[in-house]
Amino acid sequence: MAFSKIPAVIVADLDPSAPVPPGTTVLDVREQHEWDEGHVPGAVHLPLGDLPLRASELPKNVRILVVCHSGSRSARATAWLNEAGFEAVNLDGGMVDWSRAGLPVA
Structure with a gap:
């Protein structure tokens, strides 16, 4: 799997006043x-190992921002979701960078 072709954003790309864009x-x-x-307030929790069995619980009509600890597992999930017809993007740097930036954590 070529991670370089996986859609991704970094925390610096997010608006600190509203880091989760509307409709995401x-x-x-x-x-x-x-x-x-x-975790990110309002996030959906679905461990990577459960994703193939539970992906139907996710909305298909919105962008999905996928997050893990540092971005590796979420990159794999993003690739899988996009292949399954979702619009997903990886948060490169994950919760490590999210927390370091002082963004809200629940």
């Missing part, structure tokens, strides 16, 4: 213990 669903693909440590 944030999908967190980390494990439960990582989610429990903090």
